[in-house]
Amino acid sequence: MHRKPDVTGFFDKRTFSIQYVVADPETRKCAIIDPVLDYDEKSGTTATINADAILAFVAGKGYEIEWILDTHPHADHFSAASYLKQKTGAPTAIGDRVVDVQKLWKGFYNWPDFPADGSQWDKLFAHGETFSVGNIPAKVMFSPGHTLASITYVIGDAAFVHDTLFMPDGGTARADFPGGSAKALWASIQDIFSLPDDTRVFTGHDYQPGGREPRWESTVAEQKATNTHMSVYKTEAEFVAAREARDKTLPMPKLILHALQVNTNAGRLPEPEANGRRYLKIPLDLLEAAWD
Numbered sequence: 001m002h003r004k005p006d007v008t009g010f011f012d013k014r015t016f017s018i019q020y021v022v023a024d025p026e027t028r029k030c031a032i033i034d035p036v037l038d039y040d041e042k043s044g045t046t047a048t049i050n051a052d053a054i055l056a057f058v059a060g061k062g063y064e065i066e067w068i069l070d071t072h073p074h075a076d077h078f079s080a081a082s083y084l085k086q087k088t089g090a091p092t093a094i095g096d097r098v099v100d101v102q103k104l105w106k107g108f109y110n111w112p113d114f115p116a117d118g119s120q121w122d123k124l125f126a127h128g129e130t131f132s133v134g135n136i137p138a139k140v141m142f143s144p145g146h147t148l149a150s151i152t153y154v155i156g157d158a159a160f161v162h163d164t165l166f167m168p169d170g171g172t173a174r175a176d177f178p179g180g181s182a183k184a185l186w187a188s189i190q191d192i193f194s195l196p197d198d199t200r201v202f203t204g205h206d207y208q209p210g211g212r213e214p215r216w217e218s219t220v221a222e223q224k225a226t227n228t229h230m231s232v233y234k235t236e237a238e239f240v241a242a243r244e245a246r247d248k249t250l251p252m253p254k255l256i257l258h259a260l261q262v263n264t265n266a267g268r269l270p271e272p273e274a275n276g277r278r279y280l281k282i283p284l285d286l287l288e289a290a291w292d
Helices: 049-061 081-088 098-108 182-193 220-226 236-247 256-263
Strands: 006-012 017-023 029-033 036-040 045-047 064-069 092-095 123-125 130-133 136-142 151-155 158-162 200-203 217-219
Touching: 006 049, 006 200, 017 049, 017 158, 017 200, 029 049, 029 130, 029 151, 036 049, 036 256, 049 081, 064 081, 064 130, 081 092, 098 256, 136 182, 151 182, 182 220, 182 236, 200 220, 217 220
Parallel strands: 029 064, 064 092, 092 123, 158 200
Antiparallel strands: 006 017, 017 029, 036 045, 130 136, 136 151, 151 158, 200 217
């Protein structure tokens, strides 16, 4: 029988992201998954509101942070992994295929000296690798499709799938970013569906279909039975055709060019220039626009 961690979600309404604290109730040790560093693209302002709220929660619970985990380099928000490491000293980790994303975006940003070797994180997890949160066993599943580097963390009976499956009424994640693949996404979802039916599934975004309140927890059984994509498209070919057609209608995330230069660097902001100020670098005419 799988151990059951205590899972607390923190919803960021600006980016529709869910951040998680996953704790072993016995040892009081925990992991933080996909923390958000606040960023306002209109003013260029950064803040630590989300991350500080998580730290306050952890302190209030008397938890000890063992891991700061990212599922992939996010395209819609900055990662707070670097900030949380500075505040807590806990190690950061991500999947080892992050190097593929780094190499891709190193070229896009024209960064000849950028180390695309994953060294910005303390730990790179391989597919099938195991670790623990307190006394709760955990394993890593490579879940590409949304990105080249996406992984799922299975911690006890809880699977953190981020941009692979949404809540059942939200379907599945897009697969049209550089390096994305609808075919790979289908295979990754099948791997998640091979987990026990009572596995709790925690998604990384909720776009509140129909204006409902944010939700982020389901089960493998619920996803199989009612996911608006996976319960309709029964074959890989059907899914790929539908996913690719849908993706062609979607605009790029408004922060993708801002976020990838931070998140391929483990959440580190650009180094200050001679005047003490940090600057983002935006490549023009790299991605296609969905013009009205």
